[in-house]
Amino acid sequence: MFMYFPNNYVWSMAVVASLNNGGYIDEVDRACKPVLLASENGDDAGTEELYASWEAVADRLIAKARDDEARGRRIGAGETYYRASLYTSQAERLQSPKWEGRNAAYQKSIDLLLKHVELLGIPLTTVDIPYAPADEDVDSALPGYFYRAPGDGPKPVMIMWNGLDSTKEMMYYSQFPQMLADRGISTLMVDTPGSGEALRLRGLKSRYDTEVWAGAIIDWLEANAAELGIDPDKIGIEGWSLGGHYAPRALAFEKRLKLGVAWGANHNWFEVQEGRRHREGENPVPHYWDHVFWVWGASDMDDFIEKTRGMTLNGVVDKITVPFLITHGVGDRQINVKYAHQSYEQAVNSPKRELRLFDDPEGGTEHISIDNMPYVGGIIADWVAETFAELD
Numbered sequence: 001m002f003m004y005f006p007n008n009y010v011w012s013m014a015v016v017a018s019l020n021n022g023g024y025i026d027e028v029d030r031a032c033k034p035v036l037l038a039s040e041n042g043d044d045a046g047t048e049e050l051y052a053s054w055e056a057v058a059d060r061l062i063a064k065a066r067d068d069e070a071r072g073r074r075i076g077a078g079e080t081y082y083r084a085s086l087y088t089s090q091a092e093r094l095q096s097p098k099w100e101g102r103n104a105a106y107q108k109s110i111d112l113l114l115k116h117v118e119l120l121g122i123p124l125t126t127v128d129i130p131y132a133p134a135d136e137d138v139d140s141a142l143p144g145y146f147y148r149a150p151g152d153g154p155k156p157v158m159i160m161w162n163g164l165d166s167t168k169e170m171m172y173y174s175q176f177p178q179m180l181a182d183r184g185i186s187t188l189m190v191d192t193p194g195s196g197e198a199l200r201l202r203g204l205k206s207r208y209d210t211e212v213w214a215g216a217i218i219d220w221l222e223a224n225a226a227e228l229g230i231d232p233d234k235i236g237i238e239g240w241s242l243g244g245h246y247a248p249r250a251l252a253f254e255k256r257l258k259l260g261v262a263w264g265a266n267h268n269w270f271e272v273q274e275g276r277r278h279r280e281g282e283n284p285v286p287h288y289w290d291h292v293f294w295v296w297g298a299s300d301m302d303d304f305i306e307k308t309r310g311m312t313l314n315g316v317v318d319k320i321t322v323p324f325l326i327t328h329g330v331g332d333r334q335i336n337v338k339y340a341h342q343s344y345e346q347a348v349n350s351p352k353r354e355l356r357l358f359d360d361p362e363g364g365t366e367h368i369s370i371d372n373m374p375y376v377g378g379i380i381a382d383w384v385a386e387t388f389a390e391l392d
Contacts, residue, residue, distance in 0.1 A: 008042075016370055048101075054087050054091035075119075081116040089109040106197070122147075126143070130219075143196070144190040145172060145189045154231035160187055163244070168197065171187075171189040205296055209310070236384060248320065248324070261380055272335060313346070321351070328340035329357075331360075
C-alpha cells in the first residue's frame, strides 16, 4: 500500500482511499503535506489538524464549484463538488467521536455529494427504511441511497453494507454501485445501526444479530419493488470490512437473500478485539476504543465485551445455502487472512462458494483490497452479475 505517511498506517489509508475513489494526486498532496510532521506522533494525535488541512483543500474546491455553477458549468461544478465531498468524508472518518465538529463535518460531506448528484443527474435517490426492532426502544429509519440501474424491466438489486467506520457516501465513492449498474443491477447502500448517518445523526447503535436489519431492509424493498424497478426475487447482499461479518450473518438467517459477498472476511470479530486489546494488528481508525464504544453504545470495556461476545461466524456460515463469495487481501494488516479461510471452510452448504485471495504481484493485498479497490470491485461485480444470471 502507498504509505504517504510512512509511520502512520491509518492516515495513509485515507490517502489511498481518496486516490482510488477519484481524488486528484495534487489535491491530496496539498491536503497531506502540512501534516506530515503531525503524522509521526501516532494515529490519535493531530487528527483535528489533519481535518483542518483537508478542509482547506475542500473549501477551495467548493469556491471553484460555486463559481462554475454561477457560470452555468454544471458538469465542472458537479465533478468538483464530488472531490470536495470525498476529501471531507475521509478527513471526518479519522476524527474522535468526542470532537464537537464531527456531525457538522459529516453533514457537509453529505450536502456536497448531493450537489454532485443533482448537477450531474446521477440516478441516485435518498431513502429512509423503517427500523423498529421489537426488542429495542427504537422507532426510526435507516438512511440509504438507491442507485438505479438503467433500462426497462425489473432489475436484480444488491444491498450494500459498510463496516465499523465507513459510510454510505464511501460506498458511492467506491464506484461499486456504478459497476453494478453497468451490469444491469441496482444497489441499495445502507448506513446500518452503528455506522454512518445512522450512528452520527440518528444515534442508532450496532448489534450482533444483523438479520434484524436485513429483514427490515428486505421488507422495504419488497414493498417498493415496483416503484424501484427491482425484482424482489433477486436480492443479494455485500458487506465490506466489518460488513464482511454483518453480511454473512444476515445471509445465513435471512432466507430471502439469494447471494452474498464478504468483501474482506471478518469471521471472528470478537477474537480480533481480544487481539487488539493486546496491541495485535493495525486499527482501522484513530481513537479506536472510543470509536467502538460509540458504535455499540458501550459504557466501558466490560460492557463492550458483553455486547460483542456474539460477533463470531462459528456455527453461522454453515447455514448459508445460497452462493457466497469471499474476497480478502493476503497482506491485510487489520483482519488476518486466516479468517477468510475459516469462513470458506465452514460455508459447506453454499451451492457456490468461492474464496478469492489477492496477493502480489496482482495487488489488492491490504484490508478490503483498498490498495487496488476498483480492480477488486470489478471482479466482485462480475461474479454478482454472473451469479444472478445463473438464478434464471
